Amino acid sequence: EAGVTQSPTHLIKTRGQQATLRCSPISGHTSVYWYQQALGLGLQFLLWYDEGEERNRGNFPPRFSGRQFPNYSSELNVNALELEDSALYLCASSEDGGGTDTQYFGPGTRLTVL
Amino acid sequence: AQSVAQPEDQVNVAEGNPLTVKCTYSVSGNPYLFWYVQYPNRGLQFLLKYITGDNLVKGSYGFEAEFNKSQTSFHLKKPSALVSDSALYFCAVRDEGTYKYIFGTGTRLKVLA
Numbered sequence: 001e002a003g004v005t006q007s008p009t010h011l012i013k014t015r016g017q018q019a020t021l022r023c024s025p026i027s028g029h030t031s032v033y034w035y036q037q038a039l040g041l042g043l044q045f046l047l048w049y050d051e052g053e054e055r056n057r058g059n060f061p062p063r064f065s066g067r068q069f070p071n072y073s074s075e076l077n078v079n080a081l082e083l084e085d086s087a088l089y090l091c092a093s094s095e096d097g098g099g100t101d102t103q104y105f106g107p108g109t110r111l112t113v114l
Numbered sequence: 115a116q117s118v119a120q121p122e123d124q125v126n127v128a129e130g131n132p133l134t135v136k137c138t139y140s141v142s143g144n145p146y147l148f149w150y151v152q153y154p155n156r157g158l159q160f161l162l163k164y165i166t167g168d169n170l171v172k173g174s175y176g177f178e179a180e181f182n183k184s185q186t187s188f189h190l191k192k193p194s195a196l197v198s199d200s201a202l203y204f205c206a207v208r209d210e211g212t213y214k215y216i217f218g219t220g221t222r223l224k225v226l227a
Contacts (some may be wrong), residue, residue, distance in 0.1 A: 090157055103148075105160075
């Protein structure tokens, strides 16, 4: 069974640009979560999508947004990039987002903002 | 508010010796606890979870964790460490209201040959 996939692996942008990161969940999983892993700050929750709807978001500014498509894949958009947005962005999926489901993580997208 | 603490930034252990990576938690309801491992430039790999039941949870790669309600701890253990176990380990608790995971700051495990 294929795991969670993310693209691109690396992304280099300049300050002020926009970045789009993509995630495909494990087949059969309907929930997708996004996390930011910045150096020295650990893993911070960004967004949760389930059945195409945004269910919850973390303490990040509105320029971090995303969506979930009918096939449950998801994209994360970061507008007006700032230097401190440089981080590893991890996507995770779970079967239905509730209960005791385990989140399974993808390999991440390393975003570098110059 | 839910929180997780990993008091050690780094743990060093000799190959073949038992290892323990510590985690304590604070939750307002039932604790749903997880351990993940991260190898360099990789995503997180699920090791094990505690939902309910036996306090000793067995997971992948020979790891296990002991849930202790009175001490609010969920320490990760392995009887005999391997050099290949060297990685970054994260403890997480699931927030009951939002279902998001709240992660500890991570503990770097270094197993010395």
